[in-house]
Amino acid sequence: MATHGIHTIDTGFVRPRFDAAYLIVERGRGAFVDCGTNHAVPRMLATLDDAGLATADVDWLILTHVHLDHAGGAGELIARLPNAKLVVHPRGARHMIDPAKLWAGASAVYGESVMESTYGRLRPVPAERVVEAPDGHMVDLAGRALHCLDTPGHAKHHLTVHDVRSNACFTGDVFGLSYRDFDTANGPFILPTTSPVQFDPDALHASLRRLVALEPAAMHLTHYGRVENVAKLADDLHAQIDAMVAIARAAHGKPDRHAVLMDGLTDLYATRAAAHGWTRGRAALVALLGMDTELNAQGLGVWLDQP
Structure with a gap:
């Protein structure tokens, strides 16, 4: 059952319970938050059916940021939603x-063939259907206020959606990653995401403090799902941002810098997961977090190379 009209959608990206989008329903109208890749469009439309909505009942697609696991399918989805407008940070529009x-930019990293198979060709969104959301912009969903907050640190074009009705935030990547595979009796395990190319530790600390100050009951993460105990998780994120920055600075200037970063981050996550009561061991952790660790190491490398 959806609580407060919020439906969690597994977009099917990478593996089950890895990448989420959301549908918020209010008085027969809908707003999507993030949308995954082109391959997720059938899942998004199926969720509308499950919620008893037609495509014409969707007013908004709100993007937390334009990284492709969040926004790659936006053009294809908007094309199927005749009345919806796309809401995005001004830097991402x-x-x-x-x-x-x-x-x-993504093809330069992954190659054209991987891009085609993983994300599908990106479809433009007509300019007249794009709404820029500066800090404080309010999206009205049938009288339900969805506030868009500028929350840089992971990306300069990142916004967080504060849903006043449920007193919860849709955080994209700014409130880190928390996969349900790592849940223990001590609750969710969380880590920051510093993926390239705009990691800014000071901005990320500030964005976390801003979100915690709202005293939200829960955060809805893209990776993955709803988490509570927000203040504790924020403390965990602050501590790890500092630890990751220290690992990066220690690796700076070494000829094998990327390998040092990978080892240091894996040690950090393995140690913290074990302290959290996770007992599956380092090999399982690497299998689940290997891609995220690689992206975090790349992002830290870009940050180190900034003038």
């Missing part, structure tokens, strides 16, 4: 209207 640079 141009990439939704003309995704050529977004595609080129």
Whole structure:
């Protein structure tokens, strides 16, 4: 059952319970928050059916940021929602209207063939259907206030959606990663995401403090799902941001810097997971967090190389 009209959608990206989008329903109207890749569009539409909504009943698609695991399917989804507008941070709007640079940047890292199979070709969103959401912008969903807050640190074009009705936030990547595979009797295990190319530790600390000050009952993460005990999780994130920065600074200047970063981050996560009561061991941790650790190491490397 959906609580407060909030439906969690597994987009099917990478593995089960890895990448979430959300549908918020209020008085017969709907708003999606994030949408996954093109391959997730059937799952998004199926969730509408489950909620008793038609495609014409969706007013909004709100993107926390334009990284492709969050926004890659936006053009395809909007094309199927005749009345919906896309809400995005002002810095991200141009990439939704003309995704050529977004595609080129990701293709330079992953290659065209991987991009095609993993994400699908990016479809532009018509400019007249794009709404820029500066800090404090309010999205009205049938009288339900969804406040868009500028929350940089993971990306400069990142926003968080504060749903006043449920007193919860939809945090994209700014409130880190918390996979249900790592849940123990001590609750959720969480870690920051510093993936390239705009990690800013000071901004990320500030964004976390801002969100905690709202005293939300829960956070809805893209990776993955709803978590509570927000203040504790924020403390865990603050501590790890500092630890990750220390690992990066210690690796700086070493010829095998990336390998040192990978080892240091894996040690950090393994130690913290064990202290959290997770007993499956280092090999299982690497299997579940290997891609995230790689992206975090890359992001820390980009941060170190900034002038």
